[in-house]
Amino acid sequence: MKTKVTVVGAGNVGATVAQGIALKELADVVLVDIVEGVPQGKSLDMNETAPVEKYDALLRGTSSYDGTESSDIVVITAGVPRKGDMSRDDLLWINEGIVAGVTQEVARRSPNAILIVVSNPLDAMCEVARRVSGFPRERVLGMAGVLDSARMRFFIADELNVSVENTHAFVLGGHGDTMVPLPRYSTVAGIPITELISKERIDAIVKRTRNGGAEIVGLLKTSAWYAPGASTVEMVEAILKDKRKILPCAAYLTGEYGINDLYVGVPIKLGKTGMEQIIEITLTDDERAALNKSADAVKELFEKLKTGVPVGV
Ligand SMILES: NC(=O)c1ccc[n+]([C@@H]2O[C@H](COP(=O)([O-])OP(=O)(O)OC[C@H]3O[C@@H](n4cnc5c(N)ncnc54)[C@H](O)[C@@H]3O)[C@@H](O)[C@H]2O)c1
Numbered sequence: 001m002k003t004k005v006t007v008v009g010a011g012n013v014g015a016t017v018a019q020g021i022a023l024k025e026l027a028d029v030v031l032v033d034i035v036e037g038v039p040q041g042k043s044l045d046m047n048e049t050a051p052v053e054k055y056d057a058l059l060r061g062t063s064s065y066d067g068t069e070s071s072d073i074v075v076i077t078a079g080v081p082r083k084g085d086m087s088r089d090d091l092l093w094i095n096e097g098i099v100a101g102v103t104q105e106v107a108r109r110s111p112n113a114i115l116i117v118v119s120n121p122l123d124a125m126c127e128v129a130r131r132v133s134g135f136p137r138e139r140v141l142g143m144a145g146v147l148d149s150a151r152m153r154f155f156i157a158d159e160l161n162v163s164v165e166n167t168h169a170f171v172l173g174g175h176g177d178t179m180v181p182l183p184r185y186s187t188v189a190g191i192p193i194t195e196l197i198s199k200e201r202i203d204a205i206v207k208r209t210r211n212g213g214a215e216i217v218g219l220l221k222t223s224a225w226y227a228p229g230a231s232t233v234e235m236v237e238a239i240l241k242d243k244r245k246i247l248p249c250a251a252y253l254t255g256e257y258g259i260n261d262l263y264v265g266v267p268i269k270l271g272k273t274g275m276e277q278i279i280e281i282t283l284t285d286d287e288r289a290a291l292n293k294s295a296d297a298v299k300e301l302f303e304k305l306k307t308g309v310p311v312g313v
Contacts, residue, residue, distance in 0.1 A: 016225045029057065033078070035063070103133050247267070
């Protein structure tokens with residue numbers, strides 16, 4: 001049977017993920033959205049791209065969940081962005097309802113799938129998917145760290161005028177203003193950036209990384225999709241090809257980094273069974289304090305969730 005990935009939400013991010021999976025011939029894709037016509041139209045458009053781009057991956061658009069059965073991976077991008085006078089909490093509850101509903105539908109049809117959550121607020125939506133699916137933490141992960149570190153990698157490459165391929169960046173913590181970019185562990189061809197870039201410029205890169213999402217929203221009036229889409233595809237590829245790649249992902253911690261029962265961005269080993277290991281690195285007191293502050297911000301959101309099961313169960 002051919003590998004199958006379901007992508008729920010055929011908006012900017014979802015469609016980019018579907019296209020990335022097809023371009024790399026990683027799997028056939030079922031693209032689901034509540035807006036009738038959109039997933040069908042985008043899938044047809046991408047199927048018609050296949051002869052030109054030379055990929056043999058079939059996309060199918062649908063507004064029901066029929067056909068998503070036995071997916072290997074389900075990517076959840078469904079949700080609404082913040083509008084008008086909507087508060088962050090309003091957004092939290094609207095997307096909580098959407099992600100809970102989506103999770104229920106996909107988990108029932110694909111009980112062995114690995115869930116990759118993209119919808120915001122990311123860490124809280126991962127928790128909703130974990131609670132509703134009942135899947136083990138190894139199979140419910142969130143995409144944020146790959147994106148945040150890709151942004152930082154680009155800023156480092158741009159600063160030093162070197163290939164982006166030479167750069168590695170390390171970002172821990174929740175996906176929000178409190179994320180923790182770690183210059184000490186960020187390198188260019190193996191050399192820590194602290195040896196290559198002045199403290200002042202590193203501080204500017206760290207600040208720009210933290211504001212990376214907001215910088216794009218300021219320009220586009222909506223959130224990014226090319227880099228978020230590509231980052232999600234990197235996770236999908238690591239799983240389907242069993243690469244055991246170390247990537248920063250939102251993972252449910254049960255004591256690692258001294259954090260309990262919360263989704264926080266940490267480096268994990270990603271392979272065919274999902275999260276195969278959480279990599280713990282030594283932190284300075286300042287870095288640990290920043291990570292704890294980030295975890296506290298995630299905890300505050302978790303406490304507002306309405307999804308049945310109490311935190312920590
Ligand atoms: N984790 C990250 O780093 C990251 C990065 C970018 C965007 N995001 C988040 O990803 C989500 C999607 O962003 P986007 O730019 O693609 O938004 P978008 O508005 O373009 O797409 C969202 C899609 O979800 C669909 N949808 C809504 N409710 C649904 C439901 N119940 N079932 C199926 N589909 C449903 C909508 O019809 C829409 O097509 C947002 O929550 C955004 O904040 C996260």
